[in-house]
Amino acid sequence: MTKDGSGKGDKKAQQYGVTPQSTDFNDWYNEVVKKADLADNSPVAGAMVVRPYGSALWENIVRWLDDRFKATGHESLVFPTLIPMGFITKEADHVEGFAPELFTVSKIGTEVLSEPYVMRPTSETIIGHMWSGWLNSYRDLPFLHYQWGSVFRAELRTKAFLRTSEFFWHEGHTAHADEPEARAEVRQMLDIYHEFCRDVLALPVVRGEKTASERFAGAVATYSIEGMMRDGKALQSGTSHYLGQNFSKAFDVKFQTREQKEEYAHTTSWAISSRIIGAIIMTHGDDFGLIMPPRIAPIQVVIIPVGRKDNFDAMVQEGDALAAELRAQGLRVKVDKRDGVTNGFKYNDWELKGIPVRIELGPRDLEQGVVVVKSRNTDEKETLQRSEAVAGMTTRLDTIHDWLLNRATTYMREHTLEADTYEAFQAAIEAGNWVRAYHCGDAVCEKSIKDDTKATTRNVPLDDAEFFSEPGEGSCVKCGQPSAYGKRVIFGRQY
């Protein structure tokens, strides 16, 4: 399959050495991650090494989100990587959820510890403990905290960015005087995630509430954004939890109210992790490799000086000058100055890495005051006046953003089917779609669907979820009981 559907892609892709998506999506993913220099395997079971190109992408993600968190009044903190084992067991659901995945530290230097530590799988417990000491009065609230860091959860079958034993994230943690304020925070952060995905990463995602059996361990309500990958599977791309008073009761996070009464705080937590990079790869990539959404791309424009030996240096100089003009517009630009490789190799290399725009700079073009411009999402090269190429670059990047978002949205809509019989449900899942179906809300029934089809409930779209939020009533697609959610639930296989 190719960008324009011409079939030409298969041959080109083979030359570049990436398995086509249609042949084996999993191989395609692993090859792209490695060949685009995003990440590599490590000698530590389940952990990856993020290489400079992947790290630069993650840094851009961190910066955008971090700015947004600060703009909405949140403050960063740094809590220890280790947590006393006893903390994890204090919240009953929490320990049940995380115990099988814990990394245990039982020796420091030569000292064997009587109470071991665990490497944090998430930090609700230790943060609850600290808050307990910091919180006195309603005047201290809200606590609007977050931290960036690594977390550790054992994974048997790992896959770069998507499922690694060590992964990177922010975890937001807030405490409020009452439930409505806490719930408003949960919703605010979900909406920020949605905005980030749509407007920065060009990822369409469905905002909704998780069913009870898919909730975070210890939460009263869990909300998620769900995206569809190009193999039809879902990727939960961010979560926001209302924790009620579960953790504040377990860790004694209480305060004196305005009316001089003692009350437990209402807490929330929310996160986006490095798996969002997996979503970028699997939503936008094609048989030629990655396509980086322009607003987050570490390199937005690559300039290739095309010259022979005797004028290559002059072309490189021209490339630097052009790069300076583009950078003056705030763009991230690279000039490929490698002299040991062919132009064709360079083109393929940067296509694989998904650079949104390539500019070729040749001596003859230069004489005529033109450059050759190619957007990553088309096969066409355009010859433009140099000044026109510079002036139009931001618009061009926006166009690529829109193209990516539209393509992904169309794909998601086309691969989301309604089913009112279990046969239709199973067939649609088997064919690699999401299914919108009525469900009774019973956890046992939900589990039986999962056992049959490997599909789980993704979420129940919010009323203003942008996608799939139409109200409706019907019979459970599996058991025939009345539907529980006032609308269809999204089912799908997931990463």
Next chain:
Amino acid sequence: MTKDGSGKGDKKAQQYGVTPQSTDFNDWYNEVVKKADLADNSPVAGAMVVRPYGSALWENIVRWLDDRFKATGHESLVFPTLIPMGFITKEADHVEGFAPELFTVSKIGTEVLSEPYVMRPTSETIIGHMWSGWLNSYRDLPFLHYQWGSVFRAELRTKAFLRTSEFFWHEGHTAHADEPEARAEVRQMLDIYHEFCRDVLALPVVRGEKTASERFAGAVATYSIEGMMRDGKALQSGTSHYLGQNFSKAFDVKFQTREQKEEYAHTTSWAISSRIIGAIIMTHGDDFGLIMPPRIAPIQVVIIPVGRKDNFDAMVQEGDALAAELRAQGLRVKVDKRDGVTNGFKYNDWELKGIPVRIELGPRDLEQGVVVVKSRNTDEKETLQRSEAVAGMTTRLDTIHDWLLNRATTYMREHTLEADTYEAFQAAIEAGNWVRAYHCGDAVCEKSIKDDTKATTRNVPLDDAEFFSEPGEGSCVKCGQPSAYGKRVIFGRQY
């Protein structure tokens, strides 16, 4: 002791509840860290919680250094937090240096590991392992890598920022084709650290080479920057190591040279950690609390609306307007809108937190178009035209920077004495000074000085070290043998 030496400080400091430096420097430090909301103790032995004010300071440090690393061509990566135990033992000196401090992970989920992991004390080993796979030809070099993250080294007696079992840092790691290029890198990074300390943190530091017994475990040469705290002790504030081929041989980091021969890479590593925050506190602080160097301060200017109940809201609005004018100059400004506390409490609170400039905004001043401005390093309040206060703010902050740097430089010079007899040496150390003395270079002799006085060699200043670099020859201050370094060595007690 007070800012102007008037003795007034003691009383004021007691009111604010901070032990004066002269009474107990250690208590002063611990109280300032806690009361200024920089950090708190954690339930994890040896680890701290960095609170929002400390975290904002660290983020500013990270951003400045990170920009500089990128500007000098370095790329960030992310390596796993865990390292296979077997890696640590591959470089003989390295394992000897770190074995007593290691955090060992021997269980994941319910699985007991046959080969345990350690939480990284530093990452030379795993990075060497990865490089070995990435490096083929001289064309691949140099590798100019760094990562930000936590490292773990068991500490028995801990102290926030200065000595914690988990601390935060960048670790730079580079690989080069030959020794001169590697040594130039080592020097470049030392100079960047020096520039950062002097021009951003207002910290005078001495660039020099460590003696053999103070080298990093596995290094051929270690360079450091050393600063003097206000109790006369030294703080090693950054290090840059030339590792020769030690790690590349242990981890098989080799490449084909231009001449088609196989050669091991020459590697370097360098770091500044969160202990630099300890240096800021202990170099600039006084009996009133912190003094934040203006160029790194999370809040550079605090505006206190001074009003009674009926006009407080109007003053707050004025404060926001003034803040907007200052922010338009790129300044970091906070308006203190708390209404449950007195103005006096606010003044003390922000003095304790070391905000470089305070502006008081009262209704009568406002009628006259003036504001009251107070710099943290003086006791004087100035009444200035509002426009004048705004226009002069950047210069005012620069003046505070210079004042801090000069004060610290004077202090360091006054408390660095030359000694040519061992009696004079011991007396000078005991009185809380650094000592410049000739030394024979013998490790046993050096150790005997440490055993006698708790003073160690800080470094041998470089020829262009800015401080204490005069060449000279003499007899070892301890054993009388000829001096080994062509100049005096700096000795001091250290953090």
